[in-house]
Amino acid sequence: MLKILKKLLTRPLSVAGFLLLFAFIVIAVIAPWIAPPQFEHEPYRIPRDGYWAEPKPPSAKHILGTAEGQYDIFYGVVWGTRTAFRVGIIVTLSGCLIGMVIGSIAAYYGGLIDELLMRIVDIFYTLPFLVAAMVLTVVLGRSLENSMIALICFTWMGYARVLRSEILRIKELDYAQAARAVGANNFRILLRHIIPNAMYPIFVMVSMNIGSMVIAVSTLSFLGLGAEIGYADWGQMISLARNWMLGSAGNATAYWFTVVCPGIPIVLFVLSWNLVGDALRDVLDPRMRGTR
Amino acid sequence: MTTYVLRRLIMLPIVLIGVTLLIFALLQLLSPFSRLAMFVTDPNQLKQGPEQLQEMVEALGLDDPVWMQYGRWLNQVLHGDLGWSESGRQPVVTAILSRLPGTLELALFAVIPVIFGGIWLGKITAVHQNKPLDHVGRVVAIVGWSFPTFVLGLLALFVFYGILDWFPPGRLSIAAARIVNSDAFTSYTKLLTIDALLNGNWFVLGDALRHLIMPVITLAYLSWALIMRVMRSSMLESMRQDYVTTARAKGQTERIVINKHARRNALLPVTTIAGTMFAGLMSGVVITETVFNRPGLGRFAASAATQLDIPSVLGFALFNGILFVVMNLIVDLLYAYFDPRVRLE
Numbered sequence: 289m290l291k292i293l294k295k296l297l298t299r300p301l302s303v304a305g306f307l308l309l310f311a312f313i314v315i316a317v318i319a320p321w322i323a324p325p326q327f328e329h330e331p332y333r334i335p336r337d338g339y340w341a342e343p344k345p346p347s348a349k350h351i352l353g354t355a356e357g358q359y360d361i362f363y364g365v366v367w368g369t370r371t372a373f374r375v376g377i378i379v380t381l382s383g384c385l386i387g388m389v390i391g392s393i394a395a396y397y398g399g400l401i402d403e404l405l406m407r408i409v410d411i412f413y414t415l416p417f418l419v420a421a422m423v424l425t426v427v428l429g430r431s432l433e434n435s436m437i438a439l440i441c442f443t444w445m446g447y448a449r450v451l452r453s454e455i456l457r458i459k460e461l462d463y464a465q466a467a468r469a470v471g472a473n474n475f476r477i478l479l480r481h482i483i484p485n486a487m488y489p490i491f492v493m494v495s496m497n498i499g500s501m502v503i504a505v506s507t508l509s510f511l512g513l514g515a516e517i518g519y520a521d522w523g524q525m526i527s528l529a530r531n532w533m534l535g536s537a538g539n540a541t542a543y544w545f546t547v548v549c550p551g552i553p554i555v556l557f558v559l560s561w562n563l564v565g566d567a568l569r570d571v572l573d574p575r576m577r578g579t580r
Numbered sequence: 581m582t583t584y585v586l587r588r589l590i591m592l593p594i595v596l597i598g599v600t601l602l603i604f605a606l607l608q609l610l611s612p613f614s615r616l617a618m619f620v621t622d623p624n625q626l627k628q629g630p631e632q633l634q635e636m637v638e639a640l641g642l643d644d645p646v647w648m649q650y651g652r653w654l655n656q657v658l659h660g661d662l663g664w665s666e667s668g669r670q671p672v673v674t675a676i677l678s679r680l681p682g683t684l685e686l687a688l689f690a691v692i693p694v695i696f697g698g699i700w701l702g703k704i705t706a707v708h709q710n711k712p713l714d715h716v717g718r719v720v721a722i723v724g725w726s727f728p729t730f731v732l733g734l735l736a737l738f739v740f741y742g743i744l745d746w747f748p749p750g751r752l753s754i755a756a757a758r759i760v761n762s763d764a765f766t767s768y769t770k771l772l773t774i775d776a777l778l779n780g781n782w783f784v785l786g787d788a789l790r791h792l793i794m795p796v797i798t799l800a801y802l803s804w805a806l807i808m809r810v811m812r813s814s815m816l817e818s819m820r821q822d823y824v825t826t827a828r829a830k831g832q833t834e835r836i837v838i839n840k841h842a843r844r845n846a847l848l849p850v851t852t853i854a855g856t857m858f859a860g861l862m863s864g865v866v867i868t869e870t871v872f873n874r875p876g877l878g879r880f881a882a883s884a885a886t887q888l889d890i891p892s893v894l895g896f897a898l899f900n901g902i903l904f905v906v907m908n909l910i911v912d913l914l915y916a917y918f919d920p921r922v923r924l925e
Contacts, residue, residue: 301719301722407598410595410598411595411598411599411601411602412602413855414595414598414599414602414900414901414904414905415599415602415859415897415900415901415904416858416859416860416861416862416863416900416904417859417863418863418866418867419862419863419866419881419896419897419900420897422866422881422882422885422893423606423885423893423894423896423897424606425885426885426888426890426893427606427607427609427610427890428609430888499726503728506728506730507728507729507730507867510728510730510867511866511867511870511882511885511886512885512886513885513886523728523730526730526731526734529734530734530871533734533737533738533742534737534738534741534742541738541742541743544738547731547734547735547738548735551731551734551735554728554731555723555726555727555728555731556726558725558726558727558728559722559723559726562722562725562726563722566722
């Protein structure tokens with residue numbers, strides 16, 4: 289464990305990733321202090337300063353300016369960090385759990401059940417991820433929760449495939465055979481000997497996917513299918529910027545802050561997870577070193 | 581080879597049935613009343629009172645057992661009827677087909693340079709493994725991977741249209757659109773650039789290309805990063821093989837060793853990501869066309885989704901699913917053709 293940590297800390301890119309991630313964790317934790325909520329029981333509702341449509345540039349009162357409808361951008365960016373963590377982690381871990389259960393069932397029972405489950409995986413793969421999530425969100429009804437459910441429904445397949453093939457590979461290795469020889473039952477071998485060793489690629493996938501899920505949710509919000517207007521979500525805030533991208537007459541850059549301020553945190557957040565995932569892959573799984 | 585092709589062709593209808601089952605399952609999450617829109621051909625039918633709607637539900641058998649409904653729905657789909665698109669104000673199939681050329685043009689311009697450029701960059705970074713060029717490629721790919729398509733698209737629009745006024749959104753300027761819609765201009769393929777070439781109209785060609793550049797870059801950068809990294813690792817793998825050593829031992833120049841012996845074999849694994857790339861492309865089209873306001877399938881799907889126009893959205897999904905399955909089949913057959921080991925398995 290210490291060796292892994294040491295390896296992680298000697299690579300500049302992975303250190304940058306961990307530092308970024310740490311900064312986001314700090315922002316998420318201290319959110320109530322740096323951006324005190326106006327509505328005590330609804331901290332994710334961005335406070336507005338009037339109802340004027342035109343965004344206002346950064347000022348002493350709103351340090352990152354206000355978006356369309358006078359939503360305070362700084363508040364949204366800060367509380368959006370919590371939304372990003374919540375969405376990324378819940379969607380990824382739920383998808384991972386479902387995928388692991390299905391992958392282990394397929395590998396454990398084999399035969400017809402394996403074949404059937406893997407064909408279901410194939411079928412779920414036929415729809416492009418975002419298109420599928422979009423469709424399911426529309427069917428379930430527009431909301432942040434439903435868009436998360438939709439993403440979970442179409443993100444488990446990768447985990448199922450990877451865990452299944454890892455289990456099948458490890459099952460044949462000497463230590464699994466040895467456990468069988470001393471009389472351990474199948475279930476015990478699976479839980480105690482195989483799954484713990486099959487987890488490494490799953491860890492890497494999880495860390496890589498948290499970033500992708502944040503992109504996916506913010507994209508759905510951007511399209512108007514996820515978080516409602518005024519909710520502290522980066523994608524939703526960028527969708528507020530859409531009508532103001534081209535500036536006002538004679539001043540093309542008048543509203544730059546409406547897209548840049550919520551845009552930078554999304555990119556950095558996803559980047560931090562991608563760097564961490566890339567580093568974990570190199571350290572945990574030397575076979576895949578440098579594949580991306 | 582023949583048996584392999586036959587086996588794959590037999591699998592095709594089975595997978596396609598799987599796709600329709602998935603779409604149908606999504607449809608079943610809705611109440612019978614919401615599902616009515618999938619089955620009408622005239623929008624006025626939906627504007628009736630609750631009793632009439634109830635009658636329609638019964639007449640169409642929308643509360644029958646699921647398998648009966650599935651059979652009827654499949655039959656309808658096979659006859660090319662996907663219901664009425666409220667957001668497009670036309671049947672879903674017509675809506676999809678009429679918007680296909682715009683999307684096809686965007687996708688073609690995005691994919692072709694991506695494939696060749698990505699493969700070339702992958703090769704170069706592999707040859708320069710662990711040198712500055714390789715590190716730059718790695719960083720660019722990771723950073724690019726972190727950019728949501730809609731953020732990149734909006735920034736591109738902001739800089740190249742808002743500030744510089746080089747590349748406007750949309751598909752054509754008003755002046756060019758007037759020419760295209762006039763009688764003097766014949767639309768052979770509905771792909772504007774190709775039609776402009778066939779008509780010999782350089783103004784329209786230039787205008788269409790000007791509108792294509794930013795959306796193409798926005799759509800392409802993710803696939804480009806993906807291909808580059810996959811090509812790199814597969815190139816590294818094949819450069820370690822014995823036949824490369826043999827080629828070097830024979831005294832071949834490094835250029836021939838890399839381009840003829842290593843690259844050719846490295847290309848095979850790259851074809852396997854075609855499916856991933858296609859999925860990314862279709863998702864990307866939805867966002868790119870929305871951001872750049874280009875009329876096409878993606879924008880149609882996005883606006884249908886925001887208007888909760890379910891027949892259109894499901895029709896789009898079904899269309900995607902079928903396209904994906906057929907494309908994967910073609911890729912697999914090509915793969916087997918190029919790599920005899922596959923078909924002998």
